Amino acid sequence: MFRYVIRRVLWAIVLMLAVTLITYVMFFAIPVDAARLVAGKSATPAEVKIVAHRLYLDRPIYAQYGHFLYNLVVNHSLGYSYNDRQSVNTTVFAAAPVTASLVFGGALLWMVIAIPVGVLSALRPRSALDRTAMVGVLTGISAHPVWLGYMASFLIGYKLGWLPIQGYCSFSGQNGGAFCGGPADWFTHMVLPWSVFAILYAAFYVRMIRGNVMETMNEDYVRTARAKGAPESLVMRRHVLRNAMLPVVTMLGMDIAIALGGSVLIEVVFGLPGLGAVAVQSVEQFDLPKVMGVVVFAAAIVVIFNLLVDILYAWIDPRIRLA
Amino acid sequence: MPLLDVRDLKTHFKTDDGIVRAVDGVSFTVEKGKTLAIVGESGSGKSVTCLTIMGLNARANTITSGEALFNDRDLLKLPSDELRKVRGQEISMIFQDPMTSLNPVHSIGKQLREAVQLHASVGKQPANRRAVEMLKAVGIPRAEQRLGDYPHQFSGGMRQRVMIAMALINNPDLLIADEPTTALDVTTQAQILKLMTQLQRDFGSAIVLITHDLGVVAETADDVLVMYAAQPVEQGGYQDIFYRPHHPYTWGLLNSLPRLVTEGTDLKPIPGTPPSLLRPPSGCRFHVRCGYTMDVCPKVEPTLEAVPGQAGHSVACHLEESVKQHEASNLLSQLKTGAKA
C-alpha cells in the first residue's frame, strides 16, 4: 500500500510538470509581447525592457519556466498577473471556494438524485419510474448547460421569482453590499447553479448506477447472499451497492476534479466568479501567470483527487491493495 | 416422511418471445440424510428446480405452481420473510463457480459471520469462533489467520471449501449443491466430493446434488432424477439408474461417460442439442435426438410410469419394456468391459 501511494505521488509530480510545461510552451507560441502589455502601450522601449527584465521575460524560455517552478516550489507563489497585477495566489484562492461551492454542492445534489433513482430503476426495470428516469437521463445528457442555465434563470428566477436569477454571494457575505447577507443568500444563489449542474451529471450517474446495479444483481455472490437468508435490504446495501459503487466512485472523483478545474459554462451563465470564469478571462487577456495559476491549481486538484480516489478505491476494493 | 417432497413443480418465465417452461412438472422426494442427484444436460431445468424451491428466482415474470413440502411447510407458499429464514438456516446452497460466488469486497470472515448472524443473534466473537470451526472442518489451514483474508487470496478449491463451510455453518437439514465441482480441476473435484460425503456423515444433512456428470453421481448419490428438457425422464435409486437404466436419454448419458481405457471405443456423445424450452418438441421431447424413435413418439407425450418389479424406479418412454431391458443390459456389458480394461 505504501509503495503504491509513493508510486502514485511520483507519477502525480511528473504529470504536474508535464501540464505546466505544455501550458508554458503553448503560451510562447502565441505572439504576445507580455512586457508591453504590462508596461502599457505608451511605454518607451526602455521601459518595456525594464518590465521584461523584472518579469523574467528577457530570459530564454527554459529559464523562465525554471523561474516559474522555483517560485512555485520555494516561494509557493504562482506569480503576479500581467493584467491586474495582483498575486495569482490571491486570485486563485478567491475563486476556488466559488467553484468548490458549485462543484461539491452540485455533486452532493446529483448523487442524492442519482443513487435512489438509479437503484430503483435497476430494481424495477421497465417500470414507470425506470422509463421516466431514462427520459430524464436522455434530456439531461442532451441538454446544453448554457440552455439549461438560461431556462432555469428565466423560469424559476425571473418568471416565478423564487430564486436569484444569477450571481454569487460569498458564504461570509463580506463585501457583498446589498446583494449578499451571508449563508442564506449564499445558499439561495447556489440553488439554481447546483440544480443545473446536478441535472447534467445526474443523468450520467443514473445511467451508470442503474447499469452497475443491474449487473451486480446478477452476480453469483449476490445469489449467495440471498441463499444465506440475507433480507433484500441487506443484500442491496452490503452486497450490491458496495460493489456497484466501485466504478461510480472513480467517475465521481474524476468528474469532481475536472469540474473543480473550472465549470466554465455554468459559472459564466450564473455569474459565478470561480476558476472557470477566471480562466476564460485570463486567456482572453493573455494573462499567462493567471492562466498558469488556474492550470497548476486545476492539475493539482485532478492529481490529488486521482490519488484520493485510488486510495479510497484500494480501501473499498481489497483486490486493488495487493496489485 | 421425506424431508423434502416436491410435487408437480412448474416454473415458467414470461419473456418477450413467449413463455419459457423452464421446469415443467417435476416431482421428487429427498429423505433425511440422503443424497439425491439431479442429472441432466445444461438447460434441462435442474438448477431452476432448486432455485425455485429456494425462492431465488427473480420474482417478476415468473409463474410457479406445484408444491415443495419441507418439514411440513410448502416452501412455494411461504411468505418471503419466512422463506428467508429457511434459507441458510434449514436449507443451504452452494454454487458452481467458487470464483464468483463470494463477495470480493468482504473478508471471508465477514461473510461467514454474516451467515451465522443472519439467523442467530450472536456477537462477533462467537460468530467468529463458529467460522473458524467450520473453516477447520472443511480443511482450511491456519483458519484463524485467514478469517481476515479476501476471496481473491484463496484458490478455487479453497474458495469452494469456504462456500461449503458457509453453507453448513448453521447445520442445515438440506444442502443443495449446484454443480459444486464443475469449475474445479479433477483432483480438487475428488477432494471436494470426498469432503461433502464426509461432512454429510458428520452433520447429517441431506443433499440435493445437481450435476451433468454421472461420474459424480456414482460416487455420492442415493437416488437419481434424470431430467430432460424441463421434465423428469427417469427416476430411481442409484442401482436402478446405473444398472437398470430404462430411458434412451439415460443410456446416452452413461454412454458419454469417459472411460479410462477402452480401445477402439470412442466417446459417444448424444447427438443434437437440447431443445428450446420456448417451443419444446411435441410428444416425447427427446424424440428428435433419440435413436429409438417410433411413430408414437412425436405424437404422444409419455408419462412417468413405474418400472414393473422395480420399486421406486420410474421412466417416461414409449419403448416396450423388453426393448428397454435388452438395450440396458447391452450397454451395461459394454460399460463393464470398459471398466475392467
Next chain:
Amino acid sequence: MKRPGLLLTAASLAVGGVLLAAGCGSSSTTNTTAPTSNTTPIPSGQPNAPHNGGTLKAVLHGDIDYIDPALAYYQISWQVEYSTCVKLLNYPDSAGEAGKQLLPEAASAPPVVSPDGLTITFTVPPGKFKFNTGEPVTAKTFQFALERNIDPKQASIFAPSFINPYIAGASTYKGPAGKVHMSGVQVKGDQFILHLTKPNATIVTEMGTPFMCAIPLSTPVKPAGVTSIPGAGPYYIASWDQHRSLVLKKNPNYTGNRPQNVDEIDFGQMTIDQNPAVLELKSGTIDYCPDCAPGAQTFALNQQYGAGSPSAKAGDQRFFITPAAIVSYYALNTTRPTFSNVLVRQAFNYAINRPALLKPHGYGYGVVGDKLLPPTLPGSDFEPSIYPLNGPNLVKAKALMKQSGVTTPITAIEYTTAATPSVQQSNAVLQANLAKIGITLKPVYLTRSIQFQKEGVKGVAMDIADEGWVEDFPDPYDFANVLMDGSAIPATGGVNFAYFNNPVINAELAKDATLTGDARLKAYGATSFKIMHDFAPWATWNFAANLDLFGPKVACTVDSPAYGMDLGTMCLRSSG
C-alpha cells in the same frame, strides 16, 4: 506618440471587461426623467416618487480594472471615479453641452496661465474638500497625486503619457513621490504650479482626467495598485473585492454641491453574463447596468423601455442609447503599395456601404459616420462630412480608381478581430463592397489584444486595420493629434495605424493644440476635414453609443458627456 486609448470594436464590447477599456466617453444629452444634477432635494413622500437615500444595486458585464487612480482606465472605473474623486477641475453633473464645460472644483478658479504659456497656476483653498477620513484636500494633495502618477515605481500605464512630456523634470523623475519633487511641479502656500517645457493648452484638460484624482498623502506607491482608497468626492469606495464587488457610500465629510442622491451604490456582481442580467434588471432585483444589453436584444429593449416607448412616455424610460465619443474606422496603411495612392483611399471611402457595415452589430450600436471627430466631441461640428453615409457611390469610387491609374485587382490584407459573428458579417460586407472596385479583401482574424499590438508594429504587413478609438477626455486633441500625428510614430506600440505622416498636417496639429476656446475647436475641425478630405488615411464608418439599462426602481438619471451615466445623480423611487 503616446496614448493608448483603445479600441473598441464590437469584439471588445462583447467580450466585456477584457479589453473594453479606455477612456470614457459619451456625451450629449438625453434622458433624465427627474432632477438634472445639482443638490436640489428630491421631493419625497409619495409612493413611487423619486426620493433621497436607499441603496442602488448595480452590476457589470465587464469589470473594474483598478480603483487606484494612477492605474484605473476602464470606462466604468472612470465612471466610478467621477463620483468618488475631487479634481482641480471637473465636469458638472449635467447632460448635454453644460456637461462638457471643465469648471474649477478643488481649485478656486480656472488656472492662471503665464503669457509664455509655460507656467500654469491653480489656487487650492485648503480644506474646501475633505476625504471621508477627514483629511483635507490641499495643493499638496495634487502635487502628490501627480508625482505618484509619474513615479516609475508606481508603474502607471497611462498617466505619464497624458502628462509627462510637458512638465519640467518629469522625464527624469525617479521619485519617491511626496518626498522628492520634480522641478515642474511646485507648491507655494495654497498654489499648485506647473512648469512646462513647451506651451500646451491640452494639459489643463488633462488635469481634469481621473488620473488627477485627489488621493490622501499617505497613499502608498504600489505597482499593483491600492485596493482601498479614501475619496473626497460625493462618494467614497467603502469596499472593493476585486472582480467581485464594489461598494460606494456617501462621503460624510463632503462639502461640495455635487449630488448624493442615494446613500449607497453597490456593484454587487462583475463579469456576469448579459442575458440573466437583463432579466434581473427587468424584474427589478438590480437597478443598473452600464453594459448588459446584448446586441441581439437591443431592439426589443428599446421598443419596450427606450426613448419613445410606452414606458418612456409614462415617465419610466429604462433603456438609454447614448451616442458616445467613440469612432470605428478602417485605417488604410499609407506606407504600403495598396493604399499609398490617395485616390485609392478616397475610392475606398466612396465604395463602402456604411449602413450595411453597421447593421450586423445590432440595433443601437451606433450611427454611420465618415469623420475623424465623433459628433459628440467638441469641434466635430466644424468638420463637415465628405463621404456617402447612406450607401456606396460606386460611380465616384470607380472613377477615382480609374484616375489613380492603379492596375486592379489589388489585394488588401485586413487585420480584424476574431471570434465575433458581427465582425465577420461586417467583413463580408466590406469584402463585397471592395470587390466592386477591384480590391480583393483578405481578412486576418486575430484576438483583440494581439491585433492591436501587431498593428502597432512599424512596417507590419497590413493594409487595413479594423479599429476603434474611445475618448479619454472631451477634446479633439485626443483624436486628431493622438491618431494622426505622424511626427513620432514609434517602432512598436503605435496607434497611428494608417502610418499617416504629413509634415504640413503634423505642424498644423501642433499649432491647434496650443489654441484655446472656439478658435481651438474651429482649427481642429478644419484640420480634421483636411485630413479626411485630402488624404483619407481612414474610412470611418461608425460612431458608437453607450447602452445603459436600468431597473424599475430608478427614477432619475443624468448622462454625463464626460464619463457616461452619472452615478451620483441616480435616485430611486420610494417603495411606497
